[in-house]
Amino acid sequence: MQSKKSQPQNPFSPSKELQLFLAGRSLLREELPFSPTIIETHLQQGYLQKQSGLEKIQSNWQCRRCGTQKPHRIGSYPCAVCKKTCYYCRHCLMMRRVASCSELFQWTGPPPTYTTFSKKMLQWEGTLSPGQQQASDSIVNRIAKAGKKAEKMLVWAVCGSGKTELLFAGIHTALQLGMRICIATPRTDVVLELVPRLQAAFPNTVIAALYGGSTDRDKFAPLTIATTHQLFRFANAFDVMIVDEVDAFPFSFDESLAFAVKKASKETTVTIYLTATPTSVWKRACRKGTASCITIPARFHKHPLPVPTLQWCGNWRKSLEKQRLPLNVKNWVLYRLKTKKQALLFFPSVASIKQALPYFQAIDPHIHLVYAEDPLRKEKVQKMRTKEIMILLTTTILERGVTFPNLDVAVIGAENAIFTEAALVQIAGRVGRSAQYPFGTVTFFHHGRTKAMLAALSQIEGMNRQARRRGWLMND
Ligand SMILES: [Zn+2]
Ligand SMILES: [Zn+2]
Known part of the structure; x- marks a missing residue:
């Protein structure tokens, strides 16, 4: 193929629509609403690149879209197009x-530019x-110096x-x-909450808001929230990648999502990981200084984090x-009812909340339960917001x-393995969030102390100590 420069007599003008549509993405042919002629000429001129959807690595197939290479996630089928057995990715x-005979297209021409506005x-x-200011300055600094190599930083913010x-x-x-920026978060709720605030x-x-079923999919935007x-x-899309709740399910358990973050990044991307509860790997890296890490130990309203109390409640399952x-x-609940304080009670499983509900409803019939598959989940959470429900039993x-805003929380059966250090810190973190009601109680009812409980307690106390030392708390 001859290069573009050798044919000045017939200069090729690339399609602006295709550029805006495809730049930074990796899409199947059937996802591209362009004619075969347009696709073909851009391929010939080197503005597009295509790759097979699955790649064979030794004897295993790997999906080029989601990175999966687990054999049980790759299926086969008699392909009507190829008239032979083709392979496809079950995971995405x-x-x-995406099949072994499908093709993924990427834009390899010049990246699109968009008008940058003034300082306003x-x-x-x-x-x-x-604390926010220090983290903010550090992020600005990192972004202003971006462009030479990939940079990673962790913001550990309570x-x-x-x-x-x-x-x-x-x-x-x-x-x-x-630059092109992406904020990636594990949950759709968070995308929906962030978009209006950023807009x-x-x-x-x-701003493009991307989640299952969103309509912004084909919008070229300098800021993407997904x-x-x-x-x-x-693929190769973002100069700044902000990964929210890096420790949260499903992110930490799904390595293909880590693959996705990497694929969507460039070689010089600044990646900022945000978390309130980093994994032990991150914590170690922060302590040793092998990762750059900023800690914000204080809440924006300058009151300390509520410290959990541990209370033995005997064999609660037997009860x-x-x-x-x-x-x-029972007394804990009666006190909340008497003082009209809203409360969440966390249980280790759906079975246990279902079993416990009648005994709570015997105290007050307005106590309800909620869990992931509950068809009324959204309504119940909404009723908590409007205070139609005062006490809710919930899973994690x-x-x-x-x-x-004004909440107490308790964990029943805090000794259960589902209540990891991170889960307990997050649960405690529900309390005292608003400036108007910065206080509240956190109680871990247990049938035997665990390492996770003690670690959560010491993490919270440690953050309060740090915040106090830095003078970031009001005199308390
Ligand atoms: Zn896949
Ligand atoms: Zn095929």
Whole structure:
């Protein structure tokens, strides 16, 4: 093939639509609404590149879209097109079938540019807490110096420290430099919550919100807010990648999502990981200084994190079998009812909340339960918001992401393995989040202390100590 430069008499003008549509993405032919002629000429001119959907590595197939290489995730079928057996990826099948005979297209021409606006791009008048300010400055610094090699940093920010606001200045810097930014988060709820807040802060910036079923899919935007699954459709796209809740399910258990973050990044991307509860690998890296890590130990309202109390409640399962609640649990609930304080009670399993509910309803019929597959889940969470429900029994689904302003929480059966250190810190982090009600109690009812309980306690106390030492707490 001859290069473009050798044919000045007939200069090729690439399609702007195709460029905007495909730049930074990796899509199947059937996902490209362009004619065969357009695709063919751009391939010939070197503006497009195509690769087979699955790649054979030794004797195993690997999916080029989601990176899976586990043999049980690769299926085979008699292909009508090829008239032979073809292979396909089961793992990302919900996003259309990627097969050994399908092709993924990427834009290899010049990247699109968009107009960068003046300094008024960021319209946010709030002020940052000292902890937020320090993290914000550090992010700005990192982004301003980006471009030579990949950079990674972890922001370890306690629950309620105000993670979103500390990103604004960094996003602003990146936009002014003409960079493309992505905020990836494991949950759709978070995408839906972040979009209006960021749009209000950056009213002149096009923001694409990507989650299962969203309509922004084909929009070229300098700022993308996406669930981590949506990153499978990107390749070599973002200059700044912000990964929210890096420890949260399903992110930490699904290595293909780590593959997706990497694939969607460039060689020089600045990646910022946000978490309130880093994994032990991250914590070690922070302590040793092998990863750059910023800690925000204080909440934005400058009150300390509520410290859990541990209370032995005997064999609570046996109590339930005998159709009664442990006495201290019962008293805990009665006190919340009497003082009209909202409360969440976390249980280790759906079976245990279902078993316990009648005994709670015997105290007050307005106590309800919620779990992941509950068809009324959204309604019940909404009723908690409007205070139509005052006490809710829940599984760990409400461990993160929810904020009710004036709340106490208890864990029943805190000794269960499902309550890891991170889960317990997140649960405790539901309490005292609003500036109006910065206090509340956290009680771990248990039938035997665990390492996780003690570690959660010491993590929370450690953060409060750090915050106090730095002078980031009000005199308490
Ligand atoms: Zn796949
Ligand atoms: Zn085939």
